Amino acid sequence: MSQKTEKLIDKKGLRLDGRKPDELRPIKIGVGVLSNADGSAYIEQGKNKILAAVYGPRELHPKHMALPDRTVLRCRYHMAPFSVQERKSPAPSRREIELSKVIREALEPSIFLEYYPRTAIDVFIEVLQADGGTRCASITAASLALADAGIPMRDLVVACAAGKVDDTIVLDLMDEEDKIGTADVPVALMPNLNVITLLQMDGILTPEEFEKAVNLAIEGCKKIYTMQKEALRAKYVAVKEVEE
């Protein structure tokens, strides 16, 4: 993260988009938005627009990658070339490969992998527009897509970042804050089990600030979790009403 070039928090303590330090961006979530996928979800968080789709459990190719005692969770995080200011090459970057790995590892603890030996579950995430915190919004959507696909899970996974801008610990960093802020701490949480499944940080924080940021991110996760549940209910309760 580079040095500060402008004020990110004004005299009233409000951020560039008028949010308070502990306020989330507006979030919109949809479940079951793609008809071909076994499960899918769409999330808008600020200007982020992200689609997640799940295929599987299904036969795994190449077959030698199959595991005899559990399913193989595969995850692809990918950004559309038009999702950022300067066109991004569609070939997977090193960043996307790393994020695919950490997102997979954030989702894995929530799934009963041992229920489907010799198969694969594929999670595809497409970032259509990026606005900071895409890995977190991706996890929130991907977990819903897994639930929508009917995959047995211990808990949903929900993610949110906290960070430090202008000496203040803030929740849910947007693009500008992510780029010129001092630190970014993305956290993924299984809210009922109250355990952390993704934790990263870059920037500089004292251990006290780090603790504060993790706590704030967890608070953010819990707020998003209620929206996640509502989104699931919105789809499945609506279906039930039609049937009656």
Next chain:
Amino acid sequence: MSTVITRVKQRQIAQLIAKGKRLDGRGLTDYREIKVEQGIIERAEGSARVCLGKTEVMVGTKIEVGEPFSDTPDEGVLTVNAELVPLASPTFEPGPPDENSIELARIVDRGIRESKAIDVGKLCIEPGKKVFVIFVDVYVLNHDGNLIDASALAAIAALLNTKMPKYEVEEDKIKIKPGYTQIPIRRHPVTVTFAKINEKLVVDPWLDEEQVMDARLSVAFDDEGNICAVQKGGSGYFTQKQVLEAVAIGREKANEIRKKLGW
């Protein structure tokens, strides 16, 4: 990155850790013996070899003149790459970098970059046009666990050892002068990695422990004890308490290592 490990050994490792002991005789927060050698490759601008027990990592640095990134026109460029070469482990295969080597390179990169270890402003030759590009190439020679800490240490050790050519700018042309200067290193980030086994944290996991672990947590600290990078890995989870415990232990360990190496 997994080889076969017997169930008996798996259970033994886990049960011992529950009692606060480890199969190789270490305490839960002990590092293996750390050996650092610098300047071992004459052709490289800087180099180092770090041994962490039987884990062995070599880092070589090269310096070239190149273009800066458009968003940082007056800063030098740092590029970190990691190779898990097939001679280092029966599980490594030749081929383009896989997700493990990319993750390793990016963790090492983040530790150096976020701690602002290199004064990149001093690597600028002509703003917007020419800067020094530092290539840090991590070469794993023997994999016996905890490649992250070994690689991060080796990278800083190699950077401390890196020489930059002296130069003059004459009418848009860079003239390399005889002699070298040290590259400007301001901080010495140290990364401490934990494995979670049976809900207990162990520092510096060796290969067998990595096979048994539920999850991994790496925390990088700068000289002031600030956290500059964190990465969770593995398909398990951490509780909030375990994360804070790792930060507290890691901070002490990072200081110990820095003191021991005289950084």
